[in-house]
Amino acid sequence: DIVMTQSPDSVVVSLGGRATINCKSSESILYSSNNKNYLAWYQQKPGQPPKLLIHWASTRESGVPDRFIGSGSGTDFTLTVSGLQAEDVAVYYCQQYYNVHPTFGQGTRLEIK
Amino acid sequence: EVQLVESGGGLVKPGGSLRLSCAASGFTFSNAWMTWVRQAPGKGLEWVGRIKGRNAGETTDFAAPVTGRFTISKDHSKETLFLQMNNLKSEDTGVYYCATYGDYAGLIDYWGQGTLVAVSS
Numbered sequence: 001d002i003v004m005t006q007s008p009d010s011v012v013v014s015l016g017g018r019a020t021i022n023c024k025s026s027e028s029i030l031y032s033s034n035n036k037n038y039l040a041w042y043q044q045k046p047g048q049p050p051k052l053l054i055h056w057a058s059t060r061e062s063g064v065p066d067r068f069i070g071s072g073s074g075t076d077f078t079l080t081v082s083g084l085q086a087e088d089v090a091v092y093y094c095q096q097y098y099n100v101h102p103t104f105g106q107g108t109r110l111e112i113k
Numbered sequence: 114e115v116q117l118v119e120s121g122g123g124l125v126k127p128g129g130s131l132r133l134s135c136a137a138s139g140f141t142f143s144n145a146w147m148t149w150v151r152q153a154p155g156k157g158l159e160w161v162g163r164i165k166g167r168n169a170g171e172t173t174d175f176a177a178p179v180t181g182r183f184t185i186s187k188d189h190s191k192e193t194l195f196l197q198m199n200n201l202k203s204e205d206t207g208v209y210y211c212a213t214y215g216d217y218a219g220l221i222d223y224w225g226q227g228t229l230v231a232v233s234s
Contacts, residue, residue, distance in 0.1 A: 049210055051223035097219025104158040
């Protein structure tokens with residue numbers, strides 16, 4: 001299975017600030033035939049199920065604020081959250097769906113300073 | 114509106130069995146690819162297994178830790194997804210989420226609220 005590794009494990013940012021979460025896959029998840037990265041980002045708030053934020057590494061789901069930006073390709077990806085708001089406090093997970101067995105990163109906890 | 118409501122969780126002894134249910138609505142259940150994802154207490158997300166839609170043969174696939182012990186099935190008349198868990202181990206403890214695959218296999222777009230399974234003597 002493809003191993004997904006996130007860094008850091010936790011990040012503390014001031015309100016209005018910017019948070020950067022990294023995700024690295026153990027092998028490339030870029031499919032050459034369609035030039036798509038099979039990478040998703042999820043947000044999980046306390047006591048709630050995960051919520052899909054971004055797929056194809058950079059495509060935001062409907063209703064997701066444009067403060068959330070996904071980037072990267074191949075094996076290295078980033079989720080950037082700008083203009084941090086209190087409601088963004090959550091654990092963020094990356095996930096690959098390149099392989100038939102999807103795998104998740106260990107999660108990054110985002111907190112407000 | 115897509116709704117997924119899990120039930121059936123509880124406390125079970127090691128070696129025991131449990132069947133989780135997921136009542137689905139708001140989408141075409143018969144052809145939906147669906148999955149179970151679990152989360153151990155205070156830990157991250159782990160994909161458990163999936164079932165393809167009826168028009169894709171409803172075949173199933175599982176993560177290595179549960180292969181041979183867990184099965185997934187659908188009751189189309191009740192639009193309910195099941196996860197049958199046998200020979201449970203302490204490491205199977207966690208919240209189990211029922212979810213749907215979106216436009217591409219493995220991309221999980223809708224999640225239920227989850228049901229807690231605790232395996233302990």
